[in-house]
Amino acid sequence: MWSDRLRESFFSKTHSSEWSQIDRWLQTKYRNEDIPTFERTEESAKILLDLMRLNETQDAYAQEAMVALKRLSAAYQREDIQLKEPLQVLGLERQLLSTDSQLILSKLSELAMVLGISDTTVASYHQGLTQLYLDTLQYSIQQSHQTRRLEALEKRQTEAGSELDRLLEMKRQWTLERETKGDIEQRTRRRSTELNRIKTTQDMETLEQIRWISQSQGLDAETLQVTLAQLDSKEAIVMDLQEQLDIQTKTLSVYQKIPPDYTLAKLKLKEAELRLDELTAEHEQLVTDIAEDL
Structure with a gap:
């Protein structure tokens, strides 16, 4: 029992910590809203935790990209200086080159800066292009992985919504079923009360009839005692x-509390209802027979 309490306390603290992280993350996203x-x-x-981690991963990638761009910018500046030095060594000026040469030199300079190479040799260009291909491939793989994660999160969200709708529908059906069972039990109790009232009224009327018959016909005490004994016998049967009838009513109430999706419970409930109807019919018939005998 103590270990269960520790476990519940641990999970409760963990759950609270997760919601604290989520709230802080949402506040940074909505800010003044x-x-x-x-x-x-x-x-x-x-x-939300998955989305938060995905967002943090994307932020980290963006930060790394910014740092890389800053490094490339600094490298481009250095490369520009390095590319100007050979021209100065050869005693050439950029302005003195032909238009095509200037264009080619400009394109080679831009390509060298994009590739991040330190010189303009053919081997350096090959190495830079190979590294660019590998970087592009790695980024494509990471992007595909993040896309699959996002699709999985959206699928889980859709499934969670469907499960919530299903549970709400089950709750509505169970609530309606409980209300229906309550109405059946209430009608059964009212019926039993009404039968008892009718029985009491009929018994009182029967006793009055016996007294009146005995007085009008001058029945002696022995004959009257036999009549009363017969009445008592039938009264005991009733x-x-x-x-x-009361036992079957209680049994019916117990069966009605069993969930309706169990086949055995349905059979028992039907059996109890039939037995209740039989006992009710027998009870009414005996009351009628007593009245007719008198």
């Missing part, structure tokens, strides 16, 4: 049926 409201569930926390 209000953060949209959303349901704080375990699934939404996972999705009480026994009433007791069975």
